[in-house]
Amino acid sequence: MSTPKPEATLALNGSLPRHRRTYSIGELARMFEVTPRTIRFYEQEGLLAPERRGQTRIYHEKDRVRLKLTLRGKRLGFSLAEIREVIEMYDAMPDGNARQLRRLLEILADKRNNMERQLEDIRLMQRELDDVETRAREVLERLGHH
Amino acid sequence: MSTPKPEATLALNGSLPRHRRTYSIGELARMFEVTPRTIRFYEQEGLLAPERRGQTRIYHEKDRVRLKLTLRGKRLGFSLAEIREVIEMYDAMPDGNARQLRRLLEILADKRNNMERQLEDIRLMQRELDDVETRAREVLERLGHH
DNA sequence: CAACCACTTTACGTTAACGTCAACGTCGTC
């Protein structure tokens, strides 16, 4: 406490083996471009369970990964409830009973189908975009030539 | 009215050249597995503009296609507002000015980036799913062998 | 020590995308 060593306690985290790093809620928020409110909300919804040092939340690698997966899931249109379901089952896996596991496999298969349809949707949508863009460029061209 | 010919007026639409067909709101709803309420809502939001015969809405091929594109857009996570924006610009294209067209191209490029990221997300997500599934199967296997 | 962050909880507000219900009109049919 008396030694003025440059141990900013936070800045120090700069070059640690990723595994030992911890994050504040603000850091994570900036990192993923969400607000702290969002992160707290995800916790409230059972998607995160950070450590607590007193009042304040402390996030480890595990939490960061979870958040990343959560956001990815969201971009793919999954609801927080769905994401939580998978996360919970995943956590319970080691000692999960057979029924749970089969249920998990079902859910996974379901997600997979979802992915497949999304892939198809994307391909179709890209064609549409190509088409619209081509037309737009043509019109633009004609405008250029008066 | 007196001739009992099997002209069910609705059933008759069965084998028409797709182009001339028309649809009731209920037909479209079943077709795409949405409720009539949804379709009316999309109209209210400016995504559809069906013909009217008296009070009742009559949908043509064009409307069906729009609905299809709208739903596809939704599956890909676009908001109705975004979808409408594109549709409107597309409709206004022929007589659109250069600024409008350039704006449209911007939007399209944006959507394209979105698609690309979604593709990447899907690939990553599929790997995760593979991983989880593999683990689940392993655990299940061990359970089987007591 | 005062000022300033960054963090906390509590609670109410907001937006998008419909659902639901009431109250009514219009066919075709039994």
Add this chain to the structure above:
DNA sequence: GACGACGTTGACGTTAACGTAAAGTGGTTG
């Protein structure tokens, strides 16, 4: 001519996923 299936408008309800504001805590910095 009652009935059921389908259509209409209008209005209010609901859910998910946060936003926002209020009021307080704890650490460091000039």
